Amino acid sequence: MIRDITLGQYYQADSVIHRLDPRVKLVATIGFIISLFVVDSWVGYVAAALFLACMIKLSKVPFSYMVKGMRAIVFILMITVVFNLFLTPGEPLVSVWKLTITKEGLRIAVMMAVRLSFLIVGSSLMTLTTTPNSLTDGMEKLMKPLKYVKVPVHEIAMMMSIALRFIPILLEETDKIMKAQIARGADFESGNLIKKAKAMVPLLVPLFISAFRRANDLAMAMEARCYRGGEHRTKMKPLCYRAADRAAYGVLLAYFAGCVAIRIWL
Amino acid sequence: MSIIVDHVNYIYGEDTALAVHALKDINLVIPDGQFIGLIGHTGSGKSTLVQHLNGLMRPTSGAIYYNGEDIHDKEYDKKQLRSKVGLVFQYPEHQLFEIDVFKDVCFGPKNLGLSQKETELRAYAALKQVGLEDEFFYQSPFDLSGGQKRRVAIAGVLAMKPEVLILDEPTAGLDPKGRDEILDQIAKLKEETGITVILVSHSMEDVAKYVERIIVMNRGGVLYDDAPREVFQHYKELEQVGLAAPQVTYIMQALAKQGMPVDTSVTTIAEAGLEILRVLHKTV
Numbered sequence: 001m002i003r004d005i006t007l008g009q010y011y012q013a014d015s016v017i018h019r020l021d022p023r024v025k026l027v028a029t030i031g032f033i034i035s036l037f038v039v040d041s042w043v044g045y046v047a048a049a050l051f052l053a054c055m056i057k058l059s060k061v062p063f064s065y066m067v068k069g070m071r072a073i074v075f076i077l078m079i080t081v082v083f084n085l086f087l088t089p090g091e092p093l094v095s096v097w098k099l100t101i102t103k104e105g106l107r108i109a110v111m112m113a114v115r116l117s118f119l120i121v122g123s124s125l126m127t128l129t130t131t132p133n134s135l136t137d138g139m140e141k142l143m144k145p146l147k148y149v150k151v152p153v154h155e156i157a158m159m160m161s162i163a164l165r166f167i168p169i170l171l172e173e174t175d176k177i178m179k180a181q182i183a184r185g186a187d188f189e190s191g192n193l194i195k196k197a198k199a200m201v202p203l204l205v206p207l208f209i210s211a212f213r214r215a216n217d218l219a220m221a222m223e224a225r226c227y228r229g230g231e232h233r234t235k236m237k238p239l240c241y242r243a244a245d246r247a248a249y250g251v252l253l254a255y256f257a258g259c260v261a262i263r264i265w266l
Numbered sequence: 267m268s269i270i271v272d273h274v275n276y277i278y279g280e281d282t283a284l285a286v287h288a289l290k291d292i293n294l295v296i297p298d299g300q301f302i303g304l305i306g307h308t309g310s311g312k313s314t315l316v317q318h319l320n321g322l323m324r325p326t327s328g329a330i331y332y333n334g335e336d337i338h339d340k341e342y343d344k345k346q347l348r349s350k351v352g353l354v355f356q357y358p359e360h361q362l363f364e365i366d367v368f369k370d371v372c373f374g375p376k377n378l379g380l381s382q383k384e385t386e387l388r389a390y391a392a393l394k395q396v397g398l399e400d401e402f403f404y405q406s407p408f409d410l411s412g413g414q415k416r417r418v419a420i421a422g423v424l425a426m427k428p429e430v431l432i433l434d435e436p437t438a439g440l441d442p443k444g445r446d447e448i449l450d451q452i453a454k455l456k457e458e459t460g461i462t463v464i465l466v467s468h469s470m471e472d473v474a475k476y477v478e479r480i481i482v483m484n485r486g487g488v489l490y491d492d493a494p495r496e497v498f499q500h501y502k503e504l505e506q507v508g509l510a511a512p513q514v515t516y517i518m519q520a521l522a523k524q525g526m527p528v529d530t531s532v533t534t535i536a537e538a539g540l541e542i543l544r545v546l547h548k549t550v
Contacts, residue, residue: 176355176360177360177361179317179322179355180355180358180360180361181361181373182322182348183320183322183348183352183353183355183423184348184361184373184374184377184422184423184426185345185348185349185373185374185377185378185426186373186377187345187377201363202361202363202373205363206360206361206362206363209360209408210360
């Protein structure tokens with residue numbers, strides 16, 4: 001069940017998008033998200049949809065795979081839509097009991113739904129095409145200027161990559177402990193909320209202990225290999241821009257300029 | 267009274283690009299009271315198979331019957347099944363969670379809805395069965411040594427009084443002494459209670475001494491299912507699938523090749539010694 005969440009997972013494939021420098025993809029994702037809030041007309045959303053569709057096509061990630069990831073946020077999406085639909089003041093369209101749907105409400109609700117789903121699909125496209133390691137590499141490089149204001153950039157990046165690396169391990173561990181306790185007659189499903197919370201103890205205690213044990217082992221292994229933090233640390237594969245990356249920046253700039261133009265003139 | 271595995275297939279991640287056919291048409295009959303070794307290389311499907319036996323996993327196709335009843339029947343009581351077919355996972359000490367050893371062992375029987383008294387009696391008996399001394403009963407399970415923790419975890423399953431006990435690699439990560447102690451304890455337990463025991467392992471050496479039947483798995487299928495001495499005759503084929511026969515098999519085979527008329531099917535060092543002596547007496 002937990003494994004069905006595709007948000008933040010890597011999809012192995014060989015595509016133009018996969019090969020791009022992670023910094024390009026990070027900047028592009030941020031740019032795309034901003035563009036979604038820049039445009040406010042239907043033309044703009046169509047442009048964003050086209051851009052996104054092209055990127056998905058180029059990335060060779062099956063569209064169904066992305067939709068699967070969307071399932072996790074359907075609930076949040078519904079809440080946003082419902083609240084906007086009923087609570088926006090304006091010209092009434094339909095009125096049932098105390099609830100009124102206004103013309104403005106409908107417009108905002110649809111817009112929010114489109115924005116949010118594009119936002120999710122856009123950012124999951126990044127995580128689907130970039131390995132966690134290169135993602136944190138890209139972040140580290142992008143945030144480097146922050147070092148001058150004493151932000152521990154390397155340490156943050158390292159923590160992120162460790163955290164990302166441990167997600168599948170801990171999921172597997174959870175699955176294993178859960179099964180072991182079910183084999184001892186534990187029941188994680190039935191009962192009321194309090195009973196359910198209590199039933200989690202046999203799962204959470206071993207899970208925390210194992211997480212601490214793993215953290216300890218990892219720290220020890222890093223120390224044994226003389227890890228001392230970011231100072232003077234070099235990389236085996238340093239990031240550097242290639243022609244495709246520059247072209248991608250060009251495409252992104254063109255798209256962004258287009259969005260701004262649509263906002264101003266349409 | 268037995269477990270019947272009928273044409274069981276299991277596929278991990280069905281309908282995805284990463285589908286793995288982990289079990290391929292497995293057919294087994296496990297009668298009451300047998301001591302079985304389930305052997306296979308890493309990834310041969312042995313752990314997947316044992317998780318099917320107590321209903322933790324549902325076969326993609328095929329059925330499993332316990333005492334003549336389909337365990338995936340809607341009416342079938344899975345909780346009852348799990349108390350009858352006790353499964354001890356790999357590194358079972360990782361599942362300990364209570365504040366003291368005794369309470370942890372009580373977890374299983376308590377889940378069965380037994381009375382406080384019965385629960386404690388069972389926990390005490392189980393801890394005695396695995397040979398843990400009284401002084402450890404009220405210590406935190408996390409303060410024990412690796413071997414002791416594992417005993418506590420095995421006791422946690424034994425306290426449910428299973429009719430079938432399955433141990434998935436019970437000796438993994440233990441030193442030779444700890445390994446022999448655990449295996450001897452299991453063999454003793456088997457003798458005293460007469461329950462069915464399935465010992466999952468990747469080492470023939472470990473199980474040869476104890477079991478009466480060996481099931482060899484390879485790539486999700488059953489390769490051999492026979493008495494140890496018969497299985498070890500295939501030592502060449504076993505090597506091809508990344509396993510090995512016990513060392514005595516190799517010695518006896520080598521002796522036979524040199525022209526010594528020994529019986530090559532002995533399985534333990536003691537038997538081998540007697541066999542060599544017998545042949546020597548005859549020829550000298």
